Amino acid sequence: METVERDVPRVRFNDAQIEMAHGAGGKASRRLVEGLFVPLLANPILATLSDSALSDFKGSKLATTADGYVVKPLRFPGGSIGELAVNGTVNDLAVAGAVRPLGLMASFILEAGLPGEALRAEVEAMADAAARAGVSIVGGDTKVVEHGFADGMYIATFGFGEVDARANLGPKRIREGDRVLLSGPIGDHGITILLARGELDLEADLASDTRSVAPFVEALLDAIAEDLHWMRDPTRGGVATALNELVAATELGITLFEEAIPLRDEVRGACEILGLDPLHIANEGQILAVVSADSVDGALGAMRSVAGGEHAVCIGEVRAKPARAVLAVTAYGGSRLIDMLVGDPLPRIC
Amino acid sequence: MKYVDEFRDPQLIANVSREIARLAGAGRHYRIMEVCGGHTHAIYRHGLKNLLPPNVELIHGPGCPVCVLPMGRVDDGLSIAQQRDVIMTAFGDMMRVPGTRGTPLEHKARGVDIRMVYSPLDALRIAQSTPEKHVVFFAIGFETTAPSTALTLARARALGIKNFSVFCNHVTIVPAIRAILDSPDMRLDAFVGPGHVSTVTGCRPYEFIARDYGKPVVISGFEPLDILESILMILRQLRSGEARVENQYRRIVPWEGNLPALQAIGEAFELRPYFEWRGLGFISQSALKVSSAFAAWDAEVQFEVPGIRVTDPKAAQCGEVLKGVLKPPQCKLFGKECNPEHPVGALMVSSEGACAAYYRYVHLSESVPA
Numbered sequence: 001m002e003t004v005e006r007d008v009p010r011v012r013f014n015d016a017q018i019e020m021a022h023g024a025g026g027k028a029s030r031r032l033v034e035g036l037f038v039p040l041l042a043n044p045i046l047a048t049l050s051d052s053a054l055s056d057f058k059g060s061k062l063a064t065t066a067d068g069y070v071v072k073p074l075r076f077p078g079g080s081i082g083e084l085a086v087n088g089t090v091n092d093l094a095v096a097g098a099v100r101p102l103g104l105m106a107s108f109i110l111e112a113g114l115p116g117e118a119l120r121a122e123v124e125a126m127a128d129a130a131a132r133a134g135v136s137i138v139g140g141d142t143k144v145v146e147h148g149f150a151d152g153m154y155i156a157t158f159g160f161g162e163v164d165a166r167a168n169l170g171p172k173r174i175r176e177g178d179r180v181l182l183s184g185p186i187g188d189h190g191i192t193i194l195l196a197r198g199e200l201d202l203e204a205d206l207a208s209d210t211r212s213v214a215p216f217v218e219a220l221l222d223a224i225a226e227d228l229h230w231m232r233d234p235t236r237g238g239v240a241t242a243l244n245e246l247v248a249a250t251e252l253g254i255t256l257f258e259e260a261i262p263l264r265d266e267v268r269g270a271c272e273i274l275g276l277d278p279l280h281i282a283n284e285g286q287i288l289a290v291v292s293a294d295s296v297d298g299a300l301g302a303m304r305s306v307a308g309g310e311h312a313v314c315i316g317e318v319r320a321k322p323a324r325a326v327l328a329v330t331a332y333g334g335s336r337l338i339d340m341l342v343g344d345p346l347p348r349i350c
Numbered sequence: 351m352k353y354v355d356e357f358r359d360p361q362l363i364a365n366v367s368r369e370i371a372r373l374a375g376a377g378r379h380y381r382i383m384e385v386c387g388g389h390t391h392a393i394y395r396h397g398l399k400n401l402l403p404p405n406v407e408l409i410h411g412p413g414c415p416v417c418v419l420p421m422g423r424v425d426d427g428l429s430i431a432q433q434r435d436v437i438m439t440a441f442g443d444m445m446r447v448p449g450t451r452g453t454p455l456e457h458k459a460r461g462v463d464i465r466m467v468y469s470p471l472d473a474l475r476i477a478q479s480t481p482e483k484h485v486v487f488f489a490i491g492f493e494t495t496a497p498s499t500a501l502t503l504a505r506a507r508a509l510g511i512k513n514f515s516v517f518c519n520h521v522t523i524v525p526a527i528r529a530i531l532d533s534p535d536m537r538l539d540a541f542v543g544p545g546h547v548s549t550v551t552g553c554r555p556y557e558f559i560a561r562d563y564g565k566p567v568v569i570s571g572f573e574p575l576d577i578l579e580s581i582l583m584i585l586r587q588l589r590s591g592e593a594r595v596e597n598q599y600r601r602i603v604p605w606e607g608n609l610p611a612l613q614a615i616g617e618a619f620e621l622r623p624y625f626e627w628r629g630l631g632f633i634s635q636s637a638l639k640v641s642s643a644f645a646a647w648d649a650e651v652q653f654e655v656p657g658i659r660v661t662d663p664k665a666a667q668c669g670e671v672l673k674g675v676l677k678p679p680q681c682k683l684f685g686k687e688c689n690p691e692h693p694v695g696a697l698m699v700s701s702e703g704a705c706a707a708y709y710r711y712v713h714l715s716e717s718v719p720a
Contacts, residue, residue: 019459027691200468265351272354275391275701332363332574334397336711342690343455346442347468 011035019343023070025236025282026341030245048170049245051232052096054163061163063098065089069155074118076196078188078207081155082122084284086129086137087210088235089159094214095231095287097167098160099221103138104130105158110142111150118152133212135159164218166225171249173229179296180254180316181289183216183309184209186239187267190281190345195270202273204266209285215306216287223302227295232288237341240279242288243316243326244340253323256316256338259331274347279328279338281345290318357573358396366578367401373585380406381537382584383674385527386544387414387702388572394711396574406581409674410704412526413544415491416443417668417696417703418627419519422658424449427488427517430653431462437480438464439473440488441495447699450660454488470502470516477506477514484513486649489520494546496520496638497611500618503644517649518640520619523547524555525636526627531563535675540584542577543569545599550615552607553595560593571599618644626659628696629668666695671704678708685709 013035021028038046045053052063069085079087085106093101106126110119130137188209195202213233220228234242239261243254263278271278285308291299296314303312326338374380384390390410393399399408412418428449431438438454445455445466458464463483467473470487477485489499499516506514523544530536543556548569556567566587570580580598587594597603618641625637640648649655662668665683670676678684678697688694690706697705 017456017459019455021455199472268351272351277395328397330397330574331358332360332367332396332401334400334574336394336397339690339710343446346445346466 021343023236024341024344026241026280026343028343029237030340049249050096050170051092052098054096060165061097062160063093063096063163064158064160065092065096066156066158067092069157070151071193072151073196074122074152076208077192079210079284080122080125081153082125083129084208084210085155085157086126086133086135087212087284089157090133090135090212090214091233091284093159093161094212094217095233097163097169097217097221097231099164099214099218101133101135101159101161103136103160106137106140107156107158108140108142109150109154109156110144111147111152112144113147114152122153122155129212133214164221166221167228168226169228169230171230171246174246174250174252174290174318175229175292176252176318176320177293178229178290178318179293179314180243180256180318181291181296181299181303182239182261182313182315183213183286183289183303184311185262185264185267186234186283186286187263187271187278187281189284190238191267191270193282194274202270204270206264206266209283209308211285211308213285213287216303216309219302219306219309220289220291220299224291224295224298227292228289228299229292230290234283234286234288236282238278238280238282239288240277240326240338241340244338246290247324247326251323252318253321254316254326255319256326256328258328260313260315262311262313276345276347280341354573357571357575359575363401363574363578366575366582370406370578370582370585371403373582373589374403374406376405378405380539380585380588381409381674382406382540382542382581383409383411383530383538384542384570384577385411385413385523386542386547387417387700388546389542389544389570389577390414390704390707391702392572392574392577394707397711398574398577401578402581406585408542409538410671410707411541411674412530412627412630412672413492413523413547414697414700414702414704415495415519415521416447416700418521418526418629418672419447419490419696420626420628421449421660421662422626423519424454425451425658425660426655427519428454428457428462429656429658430486430517430649431457431464433653435483436463437476437483437485438462438488439467439476439485440464441468441490442466443700444488444490446693447696448693450658470499471505474502474506474511474514477511478509481513484515484652486653487514487516489516489518491520492523492544492547493550493615496615496619497550497608500614503618503640503647504614506647507644512646515647515649515652516640518619518638520638521625521627522636522638523551525633526630527556527559529627529630529633529636530673531559531565533673535673538565538674539588540566541568542580542584543567543595545569545571545576545603548597548599548603548607550608550611553597553603553605554607556595560595564593566593566596568596569599569603571602617641628662629672631669662696663694668695668697671697678705681705
């Protein structure tokens with residue numbers, strides 16, 4: 001493999017200590033990755049900062065990805081840590097174009113005292129999710145730490161798959177005039193987890209959207225492969241962070257049509273009460289896709305034909321200005337800048 | 351969503367914007383201060399600036415409790431948090447406010463037991479479930495949050511919970527407005543009055559602004575249509591040479607206020623002779639302390655509080671921004687040393703702070719047509 005000279009990183013990591021924000025997917029996470037990992041581990045594959053690492057292997061392109069799951073509580077409406085671990089890994093591969101993963105591996109860090117039944121439930125959830133995604137869990141590892149050193153269990157995963165030959169994706173492919181598509185309503189997962197922690201006297205009929213997004217990707221590749229320019233599943237940091245990362249890698253900007261962004265009333269209500277921006281809330285079953293303008297109808301038709309994609313919509317457009325920024329325009333002509341998440345999303349109470 | 355969507359109707363908003371532009375005409379500049387941080391946030395979030403003519407200028411006032419809390423008080427609170435067997439609890443708003451040696455979040459990362467709560471009652475519940483620890487609630491906020499702290503104190507006393515106390519930093523809005531009105535560089539024409547505070551205080555406390563200073567006040571809700579309608583009501587007063595207190599937020603704000611809430615505040619707290627406001631300096635009778643009747647639940651009585659005073663970094667011009675003398679980007683540090691991730695001045699800390707809101711929502715989009 002070709003090596004890259006270590007050079008001065010664009011972003012510096014000088015933080016005195018690790019904080020929760022470094023794992024929240026926003027600016028601090030980005031500083032950690034780009035200011036520490038990328039320059040010290042320098043290589044051309046890592047430098048692309050994709051959801052999956054893409055390497056050439058015997059004439060085809062191999063996607064590999066690793067992820068860790070530390071969700072609390074372990075089970076929540078609509079899913080559980082085990083299901084999330086499988087779906088999340090499958091999704092990182094899928095948005096890289098590897099829609100049919102070859103295999104997953106799972107490493108369990110278990111806390112002494114975890115009920116055996118809780119572990120069984122999670123392994124069963126993983127088996128079910130893997131079966132639904134059409135992938136096998138082919139290996140793994142188990143470690144146990146003393147009681148009090150983990151929230152019941154953590155799962156680290158590794159996944160690999162062959163990238164569909166029709167997929168040609170990346171920030172460099174987006175052009176002025178391209179459209180930004182979203183597969184469905186945002187914020188369900190993040191708000192469900194927030195409410196499932198039981199710290200809020202709020203109730204909502206809401207479930208996590210965790211699922212495999214591979215069917216969306218496959219439908220898009222079948223319908224408009226050549227016009228599909230970029231994809232991402234907007235997890236931690238939400239839609240705002242995913243799109244900011246995209247424009248940061250280009251000379252272009254994105255304008256969002258705020259009223260077009262689908263949002264369940266329960267999510268909107270919780271965000272209103274807590275002063276959170278739904279664009280910063282995590283999703284686990286949605287994708288963002290940037291496609292050429294003349295393939296919007298074909299792409300939306302493809303996404304809507306997939307179960308769960310009925311509400312797929314065009315939410316924005318790639319524009320030359322403002323460069324490297326995400327802007328939202330309101331239904332009544334106002335506009336605001338959409339920044340990446342700073343730290344963790346903290347509720348505003350005062 | 352009921353009570354939200356009807357206040358975001360694009361047609362109605364367009365109509366009010368047009369009427370504002372017609373009434374504002376040209377030739378005169380209008381400087382209107384929205385006192386409340388919630389309004390600042392809503393103005394940016396909905397891009398309302400684009401809907402106003404250039405001669406109607408909104409100036410962001412002192413109504414963000416996090417922004418006006420001096421750094422020394424944060425240090426004092428964190429010094430309590432670091433004492434043995436203490437659990438400090440605070441609203442999410444407080445977690446990123448820097449003291450001289452870091453924010454509560456940074457202290458938490460170093461192992462100090464600081465927990466985010468959604469209400470002071472949650473803090474009291476933690477005290478009930480961990481009797482071996484002492485739970486302190488880091489209370490902040492205007493009259494909006496003071497009643498819930500007051501009721502929590504009353505409950506702690508009624509239940510005889512001894513391992514709970516309040517580190518009180520509640521402030522009151524009226525003295526701050528008066529300080530701004532008395533400032534020599536004051537050049538405001540009118541005020542958009544705070545909505546949430548007024549649900550407790552009612553409208554009467556603002557009457558002196560109209561009577562003694564001749565400035566219109568309109569108490570406003572937080573939806574785009576509320577804020578625009580309030581600006582329209584202000585312009586109508588200014589155009590006809592009137593100065594009155596009007597209540598646009600009638601659906602929530604009673605003219606006389608919320609008497610039980612005011613009574614709870616009156617029982618649990620007493621006025622401090624003076625209190626330091628970040629950016630505005632010392633203002634007399636502008637803050638609350640836990641009343642002597644609740645001394646057993648007053649963290650300032652139960653703990654040694656160092657009473658640290660920290661002067662703001664000289665280059666940070668928070669005071670001028672708070673008074674509307676400077677716009678956030680005119681501050682020397684704005685967007686450079688001072689940004690939302692590493693706030694130097696208080697106004698960059700909270701998302702309701704004028705600078706953070708400006709940084710997040712405007713500094714790029716302002717120059718770009720929608």
